[in-house]
Amino acid sequence: MCGIVGYVGGGQAAEFLVDGLYRLEYRGYDSAGVATLDGHGVLHLVKTAGRVDRLQARLERAPAPGAMGIGHTRWATHGAATDANAPPHLGGDGSVAVVHNGVIENHAALRQRLLADGYRFLSETDTEVIAHLVDHCLKGAGPDADLAADGYEALVAAVAEALAQLRGTFGVAMMFRRRPGVLIAARRGSPLIVGVGRGEHFLASDASPLVGRTGRIVYLGEHELAVVTPGDLRVVHRDQGRVRHRVEQLEIDSGQVELGPFDHYMLKEIFEQPETIRAVMAGRIDHDAATAKFGGLNLAPHELRAVDRFLMTACGTSWHAALVGEYQMEALARIPVEVEYASELRYRNPPLCGHPLVFAITQSGETADTLAALREMKRKGYCTLGLCNVVGSTIAQESDGGIYLRAGPEIGVASTKAFTSQCTVLAMLALYFGRLRHLSFDAGLRVIEQLEQLPEMVAGALETNDAVRRIAEKYAGCDNFLYLGRQFNFPTALEGALKMKEISYIHAEGYPAAEMKHGPLALVDANTPSVFIMPQGPVYDKVTANLQEVKARGGPVIAVVGRGDTEAASLADDVVEVPNVDDFLQPIVSVVPLQLLGYHVALLRGCDVDKPRNLAKSVTVE
Ligand code: G6P
Numbered sequence: 123m124c125g126i127v128g129y130v131g132g133g134q135a136a137e138f139l140v141d142g143l144y145r146l147e148y149r150g151y152d153s154a155g156v157a158t159l160d161g162h163g164v165l166h167l168v169k170t171a172g173r174v175d176r177l178q179a180r181l182e183r184a185p186a187p188g189a190m191g192i193g194h195t196r197w198a199t200h201g202a203a204t205d206a207n208a209p210p211h212l213g214g215d216g217s218v219a220v221v222h223n224g225v226i227e228n229h230a231a232l233r234q235r236l237l238a239d240g241y242r243f244l245s246e247t248d249t250e251v252i253a254h255l256v257d258h259c260l261k262g263a264g265p266d267a268d269l270a271a272d273g274y275e276a277l278v279a280a281v282a283e284a285l286a287q288l289r290g291t292f293g294v295a296m297m298f299r300r301r302p303g304v305l306i307a308a309r310r311g312s313p314l315i316v317g318v319g320r321g322e323h324f325l326a327s328d329a330s331p332l333v334g335r336t337g338r339i340v341y342l343g344e345h346e347l348a349v350v351t352p353g354d355l356r357v358v359h360r361d362q363g364r365v366r367h368r369v370e371q372l373e374i375d376s377g378q379v380e381l382g383p384f385d386h387y388m389l390k391e392i393f394e395q396p397e398t399i400r401a402v403m404a405g406r407i408d409h410d411a412a413t414a415k416f417g418g419l420n421l422a423p424h425e426l427r428a429v430d431r432f433l434m435t436a437c438g439t440s441w442h443a444a445l446v447g448e449y450q451m452e453a454l455a456r457i458p459v460e461v462e463y464a465s466e467l468r469y470r471n472p473p474l475c476g477h478p479l480v481f482a483i484t485q486s487g488e489t490a491d492t493l494a495a496l497r498e499m500k501r502k503g504y505c506t507l508g509l510c511n512v513v514g515s516t517i518a519q520e521s522d523g524g525i526y527l528r529a530g531p532e533i534g535v536a537s538t539k540a541f542t543s544q545c546t547v548l549a550m551l552a553l554y555f556g557r558l559r560h561l562s563f564d565a566g567l568r569v570i571e572q573l574e575q576l577p578e579m580v581a582g583a584l585e586t587n588d589a590v591r592r593i594a595e596k597y598a599g600c601d602n603f604l605y606l607g608r609q610f611n612f613p614t615a616l617e618g619a620l621k622m623k624e625i626s627y628i629h630a631e632g633y634p635a636a637e638m639k640h641g642p643l644a645l646v647d648a649n650t651p652s653v654f655i656m657p658q659g660p661v662y663d664k665v666t667a668n669l670q671e672v673k674a675r676g677g678p679v680i681a682v683v684g685r686g687d688t689e690a691a692s693l694a695d696d697v698v699e700v701p702n703v704d705d706f707l708q709p710i711v712s713v714v715p716l717q718l719l720g721y722h723v724a725l726l727r728g729c730d731v732d733k734p735r736n737l738a739k740s741v742t743v744e
Pocket of ligand 1 (some may be wrong): 437438535537
């Protein structure tokens with residue numbers, strides 16, 4: 123949701139800004155714009171509702187020259203996606219241009235005050251409130267505070283004064299018409315990264331726009347403000363004053379953010395899964411002790427040994443991974459698990475006795491509800507672990523310890539490879555905690571053996587692609603789908619339904635297979651396919667009985683089964699065979715044809731697979 127870019131240096135800013143906005147498209151947005159400042163002190167503002175393509179077309183007609191600028195993709199919160207509400211926004215008479223991620227909660231009160239002070243608003247956005255407020259504080263600092271030859275001190279003080287009045291979250295970047303050559307960026311609850319180049323600096327709300335531009339980056343911390351000029355970067359903390367910043371290496375290469383031979387990022391990411399699962403396990407298996415090992419848990423062995431329950435919290439697909447984790451932990455570690463939507467947990471007050479460990483599971487590491495739930499749990503004194511994909515993300519920074527998913531950038535809005543990496547990490551954690559308790563050495567080795575075969579098994583599941591495409595052709599016209607599975611594959615059913623819903627806009631419901639008798643069975647008819655996830659395992663016979671109940675009512679059945687299953691093949695209308703694995707790993711293999719089914723149906727229905735309507739990759743508002 124929303125993306126920020128900025129540039130100050132010797133090149134043409136608009137070139138980086140537009141390219142960067144294209145790279146940020148995946149986050150979800152509905153308007154875009156740039157502002158540049160040219161060598162004559164003229165500010166160029168070009169913005170539009172709609173896609174970056176439209177912005178690009180406008181820039182071809184009315185270029186925005188200048189060696190510095192800021193740009194934004196906006197996902198509408200305050201005010202519809204119109205040209206007037208499109209970013210950037212100007213403060214005062216155009217003295218300052220601002221782009222902003224996040225939500226300003228007290229924008230209405232601030233707007234009233236600014237209106238009373240004579241400011242005129244051209245948009246309904248909370249961003250414009252920030253722009254006018256900065257202008258107001260600059261004017262309050264004296265007639266020429268923005269020009270003071272004091273190393274930007276007055277400028278920084280005015281911006282800090284404005285930011286201090288904001289309630290809510292923000293990542294902001296701004297520039298000043300009378301002060302060419304300096305950008306100011308700041309964050310509170312919304313990420314910002316500075317890319318360090320030669321005689322130039324870049325700004326971005328995530329690393330993707332920086333790939334191929336520079337390999338050196340600085341993550342801004344909470345309550346930090348950066349003063350960025352072509353040759354200098356200075357970081358000031360709200361309470362500590364000037365702080366030393368750490369330049370880190372950007373570990374993403376351009377291949378990871380480009381499509382390559384694939385038509386869509388979603389398909390590319392589905393096919394990356396054997397590799398991403400290998401990556402998440404690399405160096406984390408300890409054969410000698412028949413367990414898993416993790417570098418970043420930041421807990422002493424006796425603290426880990428004392429953990430007697432888990433609370434897992436997440437949103438969307440990550441929440442489904444948490445449900446898989448619940449079954450895995452119970453099976454391998456025999457530790458009770460509670461899974462809670464982050465949006466619910468943040469306002470709940472669950473009584474947790476004993477020594478719980480809280481897991482925040484998130485691809486982006488920025489989901490607003492997950493972050494808020496994490497903070498609430500930390501405030502209560504619980505120990506927290508972040509399972510994040512995006513390196514340096516807010517949740518990764520704020521958790522007490524963590525495990526990175528190492529899945530590389532996930533660009534398709536519908537999460538795929540992050541899910542299988544999350545389930546793999548959770549299986550490894552279940553092994554780890556199991557081995558701290560009752561799980562024998564031999565049982566541990568058996569789990570490791572299964573884990574190590576997983577990439578190959580997922581590669582085997584990808585071989586279903588052609589068969590799944592044919593099934594998709596048969597059912598793409600249906601308006602409803604049911605997804606049914608039991609035990610470990612109940613969350614797989616939820617995830618399969620979510621994939622279908624997100625990208626093809628078909629109504630799809632996931633249920634524990636036996637629960638269908640308590641409602642969903644009423645939906646079954648000749649036009650409502652039921653997808654049964656039923657690899658061999660302890661509940662196979664039970665699910666087969668559920669399948670027959672659907673068939674008896676005339677519903678078409680697509681069955682995802684283990685290789686060599688002739689029984690299901692004789693009952694179902696369509697069958698997809700996946701490699702056989704132990705039940706605790708089945709979701710990771712069985713979900714693959716479901717991801718592919720969602721993908722092919724969406725494609726056949728002409729949907730924008732990577733950028734589904736109304737959705738965002740990273741949901742940074744409550
Ligand atoms: C959005 C995305 C989903 C994702 C969810 C949670 O809704 O579209 O794909 O599962 O957010 O995101 P997170 O980054 O916390 O895993």
